[in-house]
Amino acid sequence: MSNNKQSRIRHHRMVVFSLLSLVVLTLVLPLIPYAIAELGETAGNVANPGTEYWRDVRQRDRIVTGTTQVRGVDTDVLINVTGEEWRQFRMGQLAPYGAIVLGVMVGILVVYYLVRGKIRIEAGRSGERVRRYTSAEMTVHWILAITFVLLALSGLILIYGRWVLIPLLGDAGFSATATASKVIHNYGGLLFAAIVPVAFFLYLKDSLFNLKVDAKWFLRAGGYLGGEEPSAEKVNAGQKAWYWVAMLGGFVLVASGLVLDFPNIFQQGREWLQGAHVIHTIVAIGVIVFFFVHLYLATIGVEGALESITSGHVDANWAKQHHDLWYKELQTGQGGGSASEEPSMSGGSHAGGVASPIAKD
Amino acid sequence: MARMKFLCDVERCIECNACVTACKNENEVPWGVNRRRVVTINDGSPGERSMSVACMHCSDAPCAAVCPVDCFYYTDDGVVLHDKDICIGCGYCFYACPFGAPQFPQDGAFGSRGKMDKCTFCAGGPEEDNSPEEHAKYGSNRLAEGKLPLCAEMCATKALLAGDGDTVADIYRERVTWRGSSGIGWGWGVAYGKAGLREGKAIEGKATGGE
Numbered sequence: 378m379s380n381n382k383q384s385r386i387r388h389h390r391m392v393v394f395s396l397l398s399l400v401v402l403t404l405v406l407p408l409i410p411y412a413i414a415e416l417g418e419t420a421g422n423v424a425n426p427g428t429e430y431w432r433d434v435r436q437r438d439r440i441v442t443g444t445t446q447v448r449g450v451d452t453d454v455l456i457n458v459t460g461e462e463w464r465q466f467r468m469g470q471l472a473p474y475g476a477i478v479l480g481v482m483v484g485i486l487v488v489y490y491l492v493r494g495k496i497r498i499e500a501g502r503s504g505e506r507v508r509r510y511t512s513a514e515m516t517v518h519w520i521l522a523i524t525f526v527l528l529a530l531s532g533l534i535l536i537y538g539r540w541v542l543i544p545l546l547g548d549a550g551f552s553a554t555a556t557a558s559k560v561i562h563n564y565g566g567l568l569f570a571a572i573v574p575v576a577f578f579l580y581l582k583d584s585l586f587n588l589k590v591d592a593k594w595f596l597r598a599g600g601y602l603g604g605e606e607p608s609a610e611k612v613n614a615g616q617k618a619w620y621w622v623a624m625l626g627g628f629v630l631v632a633s634g635l636v637l638d639f640p641n642i643f644q645q646g647r648e649w650l651q652g653a654h655v656i657h658t659i660v661a662i663g664v665i666v667f668f669f670v671h672l673y674l675a676t677i678g679v680e681g682a683l684e685s686i687t688s689g690h691v692d693a694n695w696a697k698q699h700h701d702l703w704y705k706e707l708q709t710g711q712g713g714g715s716a717s718e719e720p721s722m723s724g725g726s727h728a729g730g731v732a733s734p735i736a737k738d
Numbered sequence: 739m740a741r742m743k744f745l746c747d748v749e750r751c752i753e754c755n756a757c758v759t760a761c762k763n764e765n766e767v768p769w770g771v772n773r774r775r776v777v778t779i780n781d782g783s784p785g786e787r788s789m790s791v792a793c794m795h796c797s798d799a800p801c802a803a804v805c806p807v808d809c810f811y812y813t814d815d816g817v818v819l820h821d822k823d824i825c826i827g828c829g830y831c832f833y834a835c836p837f838g839a840p841q842f843p844q845d846g847a848f849g850s851r852g853k854m855d856k857c858t859f860c861a862g863g864p865e866e867d868n869s870p871e872e873h874a875k876y877g878s879n880r881l882a883e884g885k886l887p888l889c890a891e892m893c894a895t896k897a898l899l900a901g902d903g904d905t906v907a908d909i910y911r912e913r914v915t916w917r918g919s920s921g922i923g924w925g926w927g928v929a930y931g932k933a934g935l936r937e938g939k940a941i942e943g944k945a946t947g948g949e
Contacts, residue, residue, distance in 0.1 A: 429785075430748065433779055433780075434789075441779060443777040443778045443780075443781065445775050445777045446775070446776065447772045447776075452775055455779065455789060455791060457837070460835055460836050461800060463833050463834055464803055464804050539807065539808050543808060548808070552807050552809075552823070552826060555826045559827070559828055640829060640842075647832065650829070650833055651833050
């Protein structure tokens with residue numbers, strides 16, 4: 378009897394003990410690794426060699442180049458870490474913001490034309506023609522203009538053709554257009570590189586800022602936004618600004634463009650190419666924006682402006698209105714010529730057939 | 739459908755360049771073009787590691803994103819291919835690619851770039867499978883024959899794996915489980931010296947970097 382009772386008590390104890398130990402072990406056992414980590418700290422200090430290797434490959438800490446048997450550009454670099462940044466620039470910034478900037482400029486000009494209309498020669502045409510550009514100045518202008526337009530157009534096709542022209546021409550059709558654009562851009566750039574320095578020195582003398590006159594011109598925004606038209610020399614401050622944008626921009630475009638050209642001859646690395654591309658495209662968009670203004674004012678914006686660069690001559694009243702200081706200079710007869718010479722109009726669109734009021738060259 | 743992947747196990751690659759040679763031979767790639775290359779980091783010092791690299795057939799491929807003529811496409815197997823009839827050889831894919839995969843044979847005056855050439859995962863191009871035109875432009879189309887890329891098939895140490903991403907991942911995970919993934923796995927002290935382990939020093943021969 379007592380035996381039976383004792384065994385039941387023992388059994389009871391065993392059950393309680395087992396349950397208790399189960400609870401304790403469940404709580405304590407998972408803590409053992411932490412305890413080991415706490416006590417034997419040394420193990421945790423060993424860096425995983427794998428992480429260092431991958432950090433090296435991704436060049437997070439330093440520029441890492443390896444060695445390879447394959448000869449070629451940048452073949453010893455495992456991961457091109459700047460490639461994705463360049464992609465983000467071209468697709469996420471250049472293409473959308475470039476389109477916005479160019480579009481906004483075109484929009485401003487359209488609105489300006491609708492509001493202000495063509496700027497007329499107020500006094501009407503006098504019929505008297507005044508010599509403005511030499512034939513050298515005209516020739517260089519047109520070589521520069523044609524190369525620039527071709528380069529700008531082919532460049533814009535290479536950026537925006539994928540969205541604008543593929544739906545129109547199809548894949549194969551646009552491929553032909555893009556190939557032509559690439560060839561024009563690569564070789565036309567060389568012509569541009571040759572003509573920019575010539576233009577720079579040819580137009581430099583007339584384009585140096587004359588602070589007294591030009592600051593006033595800028596403050597009144599050239600009279601384009603209302604108010605009286607400020608006085609200007611042969612080249613007004615806005616035109617001087619365009620000269621400097623086009624020329625300095627042109628030099629940057631030529632320099633960065635030459636870095637991008639001929640990759641198989643110079644074996645440029647990707648960082649050079651990416652950097653040159655970023656500079657090239659930002660400056661190009663900037664110069665094209667200014668070019669839109671120049672194009673507008675020279676053609677539909679201002680009456681009597683375009684003939685100055687097609688014939689080399691302008692109407693005397695145009696000169697009086699837009700370039701009064703220059704006109705006065707002509708009047709005082711610098712170089713012996715006289716602006717009040719007999720009007721040599723009618724069909725006088727050819728430089729050779731028109732008497733030059735100032736014997737400039 | 740499978741999602742094709744390459745994986746190079748750097749613990750196994752011995753820089754034998756057999757993958758490079760196999761690729762060149764199988765695809766008869768143009769002169770001066772290597773679709774695959776082996777790069778060695780820390781060559782000659784303890785912790786040297788080599789890796790075979792080619793086009794990794796990205797899901798969101800930078801080359802395809804920046805291409806001005808949109809000549810890239812993805813196959814159902816997730817392989818990134820391009821159409822050489824559309825390519826204009828501008829080189830933008832080479833600027834953007836993280837792995838330096840796009841290659842350009844010299845073509846035309848003044849060393850201008852020819853049409854881009856890159857690893858096709860031995861999957862050819864847009865032409866009819868295994869037609870002579872496809873072979874001339876893109877090389878072999880082993881995938882159409884039910885075979886995997888030759889570089890991985892040739893790999894002597896099975897460092898370079900190619901195939902469905904799930905299968906490749908399973909194989910690699912199993913390897914890592916067995917050999918341990920870090921410097922504090924079981925048996926490290928025995929294999930490489932307890933002192934190094936305790937003092938937290940880089941372990942000679944195993945840790946990267948060397949001084």
